[in-house]
Amino acid sequence: MxxxxxxxxxxxxxxxxxxxxxxxxxxxxxxxxxxxxxxxxxxxxxxxxxxxxxxxxxxxxxxxxxxxxxxxxxxxxxxxxxxxxxxxxxxxxxxxxxxxxxxxxxxxxxxxxxxxxxxxxxxxxxxxxxxxxxxxxxxxxxxxxxxxxxxxxxxxxxxxxxxxxxxxxxxxxxxxxxxxxxGGFSVTVADDLRIYPVQTAEKGIGWLKLRAEGPAGHGSMVHDHNAVTELAKAVSRIGQHQFPIHVTPTVRRFLETLAEVTGLPLDPDDPEPSLKQLGGLARMIGASLRNTANPTMLEAGYKANVIPSHAEAVIDTRFLPGYESEMYDTIDELIGEHVSREFIAHDIAVETDFDGAVVDAMAAALRAEDPSGVPLPYMMSGGxxxxxxxxxxxxxxxxxxxxxxxxxxxxxxxxxxxxxxxxxxxxxxxxxxxxxxxxx
The missing domain is CATH 3.40.630.10 (Zn peptidases)
Incomplete structure (x- = not known):
C-alpha cells in the first residue's frame, strides 16, 4: 500500500x-x-x-x-x-x-x-x-x-x-x-442547548438459537412432552424477564454530565425513574442500563395435525461490558432442562474512557462549530x-x-x-x- x-x-x-x-x-x-x-x-x-x-x-x-x-x-x-x-x-x-x-x-x-x-x-x-x-x-x-x-x-x-x-x-x-x-450527532435538549453523544462503549451481542426436541406424533393424541410447548415456555420466560440495572462508567458519566448541563434530577444510581424526562433520549439510554434478551424468530412444524419433533427460536441478547456471564447464566436458568442453546453470532462488549488528547480535539472541534454544544460519552446498544x-x-x-x-x-x-x-x-x-x- x-x-x-x-x-x-x-x-x-x-x-x-x-x-x-x-x-x-x-x-x-x-x-x-x-x-x-x-x-x-x-x-x-x-x-x-x-x-x-x-x-x-x-x-x-x-x-x-x-x-x-x-x-x-x-x-x-x-x-x-x-x-x-x-x-x-x-x-x-x-x-x-x-x-x-x-x-x-x-x-x-x-x-x-x-x-x-x-x-x-x-x-x-x-x-x-x-x-x-x-x-x-x-x-x-x-x-x-x-x-x-x-x-x-x-x-x-x-x-x-x-x-x-x-x-x-x-x-x-x-x-x-x-x-x-x-456518535457526534446533535440531540437538542433545550432551545439553546444541544448535546453531542460520542460513542465510547458498545454492548456485546449474542444471537442465540434455542431448540426443543420431543417425540413426533399425531395432533389428535394426548402427548406428555411437546417440543413446541417446551420452547414456547422458554421463550416466554426469556421475553418477560427483566435484567437488573448496572450503571457502567460510560453511562454514569453521561447521566452526571446531562444532569449538570440541564438541571434535570437524574440520579446515576437510580436512573430509570427519570428516563421519561429525557424524551427521545430515553430509548437510547434505557437500553444501556441493563442486559436485554428479546425473542425475534420462531419456527416449528410442517402440518396442522402433526406434532413436530423439534421447535426452534432465535433470541437477540445484548450484554453490558463486564456482565456477559450474568447474561448467559440467567439465560440457562430461564430456558429450562428441555431446551438447548447455541450461538449463531457472538461478539464482545467494548468500553473506553472519555479522556485524552483525541477526546479533547473532538470536543474543541464541535464547540468551534457549535458553541452551545456539549460533548459527552454514551454507550450504544448495538454494535x-x-x-x-x-x-x-x-x-x-x-x-x-x-x-x-x-x-x-x-x-x-x-x-x-x-x-x-x-x-x-x-x-x-x-x-x-x-x-x-x-x-x-
Missing part, C-alpha cells in the same frame, strides 16, 4: 461543496448485505481517492466482499496513526415502503435520501470529502491517517473488519485510536466494527459529527424507512472533521 503525501493540484472545490454529491453517488451503488457485495463501492472509493492522487488497496475476504484501505502521510512520522473506518454495506430496503427510491440517492428538500444516508455512507462521504479537499490544497495532517472502507459490518463483520484484523493486522497494528459511526479493531488495542470512538434539526428523529432512521440526512448536517460534519483531523 503506497502512502499519499497530500500534494495535489489546487482547486476551489471544498469538502462542503461535494459531500452531498459524493453521498448521493455512493447510495446509488446498492450494497445491500448479503445480496449485493461491496466490490463496486470499494472500487468507487478507490477511484475517488485516485482522482486526487491517493493510492489505495482493495482486499477481498470472499468474492465481492471487498474493503478499500489507504494511508495518508502526516507531518510527524513518530506519532501513531489515527484510524478512520466506515462500512460500505447497508441493510436491505423494501422499495414499496419508501416515498423515494431507496437506492436512488435523491437530493430533495435539502436532504440526501436513501439506504445508507445515516448508516453509514454519510460518514464515508464526509471522510472522502475532507481528504479530497486536503490533497487538492496541499494540507497534511499532524499524524498519519489510515482510511478503511469496509465490507460486511451489517452481518457481523466476519467478511470485513474481523477478517482484516485476523488476516491483515499490519494495516492497522500501529494505530492507537479510531473514529467511526454512531459496530469497533469490536474488531479493539482486539488490536485500538481505542474506538463513534464520532460522525452532524448538527441535526431538533424535530428530526434521527435514531429512528437507522435501518428505517425514508432514511435521509440534511445537507447542512453533512456540511457541518465536514467542517468539524476538518478541524478535528488537523489537531488530533
Amino acid at each position: 503506497t502512502s499519499a503525501t497530500g500534494q495535489g493540484p489546487s482547486s476551489t472545490v471544498t469538502a462542503a461543496d461535494e459531500v452531498a454529491t459524493l453521498l448521493s453517488e455512493l447510495i446509488r451503488i446498492n450494497t445491500s448485505n448479503p445480496t449485493h457485495p461491496e466490490r463496486p463501492a470499494a472500487e468507487w472509493v478507490a477511484q475517488k481517492l485516485d482522482e486526487v492522487g491517493i493510492s489505495s488497496t482493495i482486499i477481498e475476504a470472499a468474492p465481492g466482499r471487498a474493503s478499500t484501505i489507504a494511508r495518508i502521510t502526516g507531518t510527524n512520522p513518530d506519532r501513531p496513526p489515527l484510524l478512520i473506518h466506515g462500512h460500505l454495506d447497508v441493510v436491505p430496503a423494501e422499495a414499496s415502503e419508501w416515498s423515494v427510491d431507496p437506492f436512488g440517492g435523491e437530493i430533495k428538500d435539502d436532504y440526501v435520501w436513501g439506504r445508507g444516508a445515516v448508516d453509514m455512507k454519510d460518514m464515508d462521504a464526509m471522510t472522502l470529502a475532507v481528504i479530497r479537499e486536503w490533497t487538492r490544497t496541499g494540507v497534511r495532517p499532524p499524524r498519519d491517517i489510515v482510511l478503511a472502507f469496509l465490507s460486511d459490518e451489517e452481518a457481523g463483520s466476519r467478511q470485513g473488519a474481523h477478517w482484516l484484523v485476523d488476516h491483515h493486522p499490519d494495516y492497522f497494528a500501529d494505530c492507537t485510536e479510531a473514529i467511526s459511526e454512531v 459496530t466494527d469497533a469490536k474488531s479493531f479493539s482486539l488490536l488495542g485500538i481505542r474506538n470512538y463513534g464520532f460522525s459529527p452532524l448538527l441535526l434539526p431538533a424535530e428530526l428523529d434521527f435514531t429512528a432512521l437507522f435501518h428505517g424507512v425514508d432514511e435521509r440526512v440534511p445537507i447542512s448536517a453533512l456540511q457541518f460534519g465536514t467542517r468539524v472533521l476538518d478541524r478535528f483531523l488537523r489537531s488530533c
